[in-house]
Amino acid sequence: MSRVLRLHVPLALYLLFTLVPFYWMLVFALRPTGSTALVPWPITFEHFDTVWNGIGFGTFFYNSMVIALGVLVFVSILSLMGGYALARFKFRGQRLFLVALLCTQFIPGAMMLIPLFVIFREAGLLNSLTGLIVADVAFQLPLALILMSGFVRNIPVELEEAAMVDGCTRLRAFFAVMLPQLKPALVAVGSFAFIGAWNNFLFALMFASRQDKFTLPVGLSYALGEFNTDFGALAAGGVVAAVPVVLVFAVVQRFLVQGLSAGAVKG
Numbered sequence: 001m002s003r004v005l006r007l008h009v010p011l012a013l014y015l016l017f018t019l020v021p022f023y024w025m026l027v028f029a030l031r032p033t034g035s036t037a038l039v040p041w042p043i044t045f046e047h048f049d050t051v052w053n054g055i056g057f058g059t060f061f062y063n064s065m066v067i068a069l070g071v072l073v074f075v076s077i078l079s080l081m082g083g084y085a086l087a088r089f090k091f092r093g094q095r096l097f098l099v100a101l102l103c104t105q106f107i108p109g110a111m112m113l114i115p116l117f118v119i120f121r122e123a124g125l126l127n128s129l130t131g132l133i134v135a136d137v138a139f140q141l142p143l144a145l146i147l148m149s150g151f152v153r154n155i156p157v158e159l160e161e162a163a164m165v166d167g168c169t170r171l172r173a174f175f176a177v178m179l180p181q182l183k184p185a186l187v188a189v190g191s192f193a194f195i196g197a198w199n200n201f202l203f204a205l206m207f208a209s210r211q212d213k214f215t216l217p218v219g220l221s222y223a224l225g226e227f228n229t230d231f232g233a234l235a236a237g238g239v240v241a242a243v244p245v246v247l248v249f250a251v252v253q254r255f256l257v258q259g260l261s262a263g264a265v266k267g
Contacts, residue, residue: 022242028235047236057237059212060219063129064198065244067215070133071197075144076190078137080182083148084174088157098149104142112139113206120207127210135207136197144189151185152178187252195245216241 029047030040051057086098116135117126125131155178163173201217208214214222220237 025235025238025242028231029239031232033232047230047232048240050230051233051237051240055219055233055237056211057216057219057240060214060216061240063213064215064217064241066129067132067136067204068194068197068244070129071136071140072190072194074133074137075140075193076186078141079144079148079189080186082141082145083150084152084178086145086149087152088160098146101142101146109139109202113202116203117206125207127208127213129213131207132200132203132213132215133197135203136193136200139200139203140193140196144193147189148182148185151182155181191248191252194248198241198245 027038027040030043030045031037032042032044032046086094112135116138120126120131120135123131125134159177159181160170160173163177164170168176199217200215201221204215204218205221208218211222216237220234220241
């Protein structure tokens with residue numbers, strides 16, 4: 001009984017608190033306009049048609065997907081190379097560099113907006129998906145480096161040394177021995193990068209003013225009218241925006257838990 005009160009009841013309350021907003025979003029998205037039913041019946045998909053064909057949601061979805069996949073690729077590759085270098089090599093100023101990386105996590109993203117805006121304006125990266133990818137990579141890479149270096153430290157260096165004794169070069173030992181071991185870490189870092197870029201609202205709002213460059217969060221915010229709001233279409237857009245994130249977690253959750261627990265041993 002005590003275990004139920006201490007563990008199951010709080011977990012059930014937390015689950016209820018988390019799922020109720022999603023349920024309401026589904027209700028608004030699936031019930032007809034004007035209906036106040038608590039259960040969406042009869043089910044209608046008119047709001048999905050409105051949001052996809054009327055608001056230009058397809059373009060926002062495409063932009064978000066390109067940015068999220070671009071950030072995933074760049075953050076995964078750069079954090080893999082940087083994390084390996086930080087974990088396996090000694091160089092002057094290494095500790096100071098790690099402290100600097102850690103300190104970047106204390107800086108709110110809003111403080112980077114003005115300098116990034118000036119840099120992007122001079123570089124011609126405003127209103128471009130490339131600029132948004134660069135901004136998201138710059139924001140997420142420090143944490144990804146810290147996580148990846150922890151993962152690499154957790155793998156015994158003797159494995160690489162044994163491969164090199166058998167005739168492998170360091171590069172071949174990295175691909176043959178280290179990379180398979182780092183697969184859960186890559187999945188964890190890549191998943192966080194994808195989800196972070198997918199949900200990023202601030203950079204997309206600041207660096208993209210043309211509607212054909214809007215991402216899903218910015219497109220949804222512009223669906224809010226000044227005097228009238230179509231909550232059904234807004235909820236349908238929220239459901240569409242949540243689907244890729246749910247799919248990512250469903251596919252990689254096993255690797256995610258494995259990767260995070262491996263990185264937690266040594267940081």
